[in-house]
Amino acid sequence: MPVDAWPELLRWYDVHARDLPWRAKPGETPDPYRVWLSEVMLQQTTVAAVRSYFARFTERWPTVDALAEADEGEVMAAWAGLGYYARARNLVACARAVAEEHDGIFPDTEEGLRALPGIGAYTAAAIATIAFGRRAVVVDANVERVVTRLFAIETPLAAARPEIRARTDTITPDDRAGDFAQAMMDLGATICTPRNPACAICPLSDICTARRRGDPEAFPVKAPRAARPHRHGDAYWVEYRGQVLLVRRPAKGLLGGMLALPTGQWTEAPPPLSGAPIDARWEEGGAIEHGFTHFTLALTLRCAEVRDAPVDGIWWPADRIAEAGLPTLFAKLAARGLAWREQRWKGAA
DNA sequence: TATACGTGGAG
DNA sequence: TCTCCAAGTAT
Incomplete structure (x- = not known):
């Protein structure tokens, strides 16, 4: 078990955090609507693909109440090209649920968020910690990669999820949990990449088991995928x-x-x-x-x-x-x- | 637990 | 050209 990862990681994040339009700058208060919208758009979707959609959506529908009143067909059309279109339908359903059942205020707990359409375990945790500062264990594909490398978890991915979650829990701090989660994701996106990870400049390289073994790319272990018909x-x-x-x-x-x-x-x-x-x-x-x-x-x-x-x-x-x-x-x-x-x-x- | 569900970029 | 992959969710 490596020593605590968070001090090094947060120091790195303070210098290298990506400048993203949905991210509150230091000292700013996060807008739960923008956090939620970005998290849904970013599900299985790259930052580069999301940028222009996020700009158009927030320009056209600046608040959750505005989105709740939108015509569903217009939202679907605005989502066109981004993929996974169930997200767009759930987006409208979620906005309407927040507007009508929560007076336009997003729930500030994982449990409350998880009950809304299109919000699963990851997104509930991400919003709770990024928008509301709650400690939450945030596990996305980036975190899976970073954590399986840190601990050299050999179990193939689907079966490894409970262990990954437990390990992530042990390294998640009580303070700045939202920054920690975003730092893990930034690290996974820019340093601890699927191929050719930049271990030489990684703030966690000293405590990374896969790095010590010399085979970081071997993680996470994945089951072979079936051929596409x-x-x-x-x-x-x-x-x-x-x-x-x-x-x-x-x-x-x-x-x-x-x-x-x-x-x-x-x-x-x-x-x-x-x-x-x-x-x-x-x-x-x-x-x-x-x-x-x-x-x-x-x-x-x-x-x-x-x-x-x-x-x-x-x-x-x-x-x-x-x-x-x-x-x-x-x-x-x-x-x-x-x-x-x-x-x-x-x-x- | 496994499968359906989009798209575009990287190597 | 082709495979892999990205801030997952619903069922």
Whole structure:
């Protein structure tokens, strides 16, 4: 067991803390709304990806009450491109719960926070300690990496979590617990990185077991991951008087609650024209590849212009499709649709 | 406990 | 090109 890690770590943090827009500067009081919003955005998402979204959200919805009153579809559209869209739905649900059940004041305990939509063990602990100064054991992927290295924990990750949590508890101080948590995460993000960790400049190198053993990259130990299956399918670009047919995807499941182009089934073998939303003479408008966490997808875009009364759905001006708030997969396809459209104009001229 | 759930950047 | 990975949560 290493000596206490926190004095060295906090000294390092005082000098090297990252300057992040959601972080209160020394002497400032943290805003729980901004802490919460940033923590949700940062779930499985890089700081670089979050920055612009955080700026737009706080500009447009400066308080939890403002967000609680927002139209859910507009929030989903504003989240488009950030991924894991259940977060956006839970964001609205959480804001409304805080506004309506807590008078617009975030609970200041882990237990109270944990009861809100989209707030799990990590986020509850992070908000409780960063926004409210409570001592909490904060364990994210950074902390898992730092702690498994510090103690050379050989157990593979899922099974190691109780031990990681217990070890983190032993090194978490009573004072400045929020700074300690953020310092651990900054350390993991900038020094104790997954590959090529910068042990030479690490404030904890003297007490790090993996460093002493010379194999920090061996931690954390992870189980081998299964191969991602590959799926195929069709998507449809239907135009009617300059407008494109969009659908709202079901609330749950992949890209749940997001606007999208109509699609057919996604299967292991390429299915010809499944799920066309309307009867039309389809022209091929190109294809895209897209990688999800658990499978890759090849979609072929089928394009047509219809002159009859259109089917029910959301008809969006084609030349303003970029403003619809499509998730990245469909934004890629929409770019192909616009190209198809341009090509037709040229052909007609 | 295991799986579903996005995306873009790094090496 | 391709694999890994990022301030996880819900079920």
